[in-house]
Amino acid sequence: MTIRVNRRTALGLGTVATAGTVLGTAGPASARSGDPEPGLTTEAAGSPERVAARVAEAYERETARAGGNWQAYISVAGAAGGAPVVAVADAPDQRLEAYSVNKIAVATAVLDKVDRGLLALDQRLEVTAEIVVPGGDGIFSLDNAYPSSVTLGHALTALLTVSDDTAVRLCGLVCPAAELNSILVAKGFPNTQVEPVANPNRFFLGTSTPQETHDLLRAHVAGTVISPSSTAFLLDVLRSPIAFTDGIRRVMSSQERARVATKAGWFGTARHEAGVIFDPAGAAVLTYALFADGQADADDFGATHPAVQARARLGRILIDATAHLSGSGRRHSPSARRPSNGG
Template sequence: MKKKAAAALVFLAAAMWGFYLLGGMAASRFSPAGSPPAGAVQADSPETPLSDLEWDAMVSALSKASIAYPGRVGIYLKDLRTGRSWAYQPDRLFPSASLIKVPIMTAVFDKIARGELALEARIRLTGKDRRGGSGSLKWAREGTSLSVMELLYKMITESDNTATQMIIDHVGYSYLEYSFRKIGLVYTNITPEGMSLTSGRVARENYTTPREMALLVDRIYAGAMIDKGSSQLMLDLMKHNKGRTRLRKGLPMGWEIGHKTGLLRRSCHDVGVVFSPRGDYIIAVLTSEVPSYASAKRFIAGMARLTYGYYNIDVPYTAAGRSRNSNAI
């Protein structure tokens, strides 16, 4: 029965995801004329992994830039081809801001996999769910009904705060805390106060670490979060993130990235998996007590640009194939 239920989930998710993307509810991500399409791979790329010398030079540059930035910084980098990793203050606590939406997403998929929720289940918008900040759902009329799939899409791709609150109200804070511990998150927490959009300090903040966010994305990439089908859907959601700053800005347009950003209370983050010609890699860059959001965004883009300099191969792009593990539904 469990196998049949899992198969049904994957089939339903695939069908709904395809409908959602093709039905106009999600914005398509077409590259400008003359640019390589997202997910392109480079022609005849030998996909040679970074040598020890290149890796050492890259992490040395990352370390120097991290030390020089006038704010708190935490980074976790992992080469998914070689398994090598490097970190700078990876276990420091940072206000999670909208990075919290990634473990919320995993908690929802866990509930779906156990048959306690369905992607097609509909949730109605109430006045108490409405939140300002990111996302378009704050403008929707009270009583608007959206499926869980639609809410997840808005929560991850738009960082929609109203969609996030609707999901939280439906599953509950206690369930989310339970789910976070179940998947192995030790420092990542969630509280009602932490979900506040106030710019000042709150009594009980939401926290996370670069290591926990990076390893969470690592498990999603590997197909090990909940199950393979759920992991693929989660990765696809992250690939449709509409943000064009931070990590995305530091990478060439032809490179695919599945990521999630966060920005709140002088904290600015981005964590994701980058699909590059020389191997996929995970990078989490978290900052706090930043002098300005603009400087933090430039810093994160600079970190991505540094990695691009080493993972790039200077040959023409081709759309002949898609990057590893990018079997988008």
């Protein structure tokens, strides 16, 4: 196999096992569709190092095609529960505006308070006309029926699926910025912080780094950051059919989408996405944090944006490349979701 180490994907890997020594040229189309490459057994084709090499090459190709600036961290589950194999470490410690990807962190802090008995998912929050973000993303700005009230669970679901901006303010009512940041620091995420404003119950979504966002997701999958019930709630919402589908999950079947927990963030020229791909048994097989900005079409927030198109192509490759790889750690099976015809 040709040895091919790229500086961007090899930078900052530290002591974690890496794909740097096995990066090779792409296999034929059959390999990229989840089938073993000619001359390789299924076991060899699905080795973590082989998968990481394929992911690294795809990342290089797709980000170069999209242009702009990219910062990312992607890892593949190690063999037999071993250390993860790093496929991509592209400026992994760069602290940047995370935008709505940080809604995962907001939900983490709120759910931590639920775990400690300070909040409850069924408690009601008042939705006033003043708290609704005019023209913001999501659903709260659409119904024109205020004042009203919703449960905290409803607000968190809107926060993580349709990325509702008003839901951020509702979370701020029960978890002010200073408290939210202190919770994240205590859990080991000092760079993942919201930005306080004059009103203590409001904040901008703040900053993170690719590796810290990646590590927060891995902590959730490992069950080390919040309780099992809160972890199940968060992952179930992020894997639901109405969660973000324009990027990583776009070119996937319904069953494949249910294996991906993801959260996107967009503002200005930034188009970010972070999440976890699970194997069919529900064990995490790949974790990604992708931050992009500076591409063309800054006013396009849809699926035709170059960075979003790159993530869609990359998502198909990621799920195919991991087809023969078993995940590691706890299993997280999604809840069954089926369309209804009313009645």
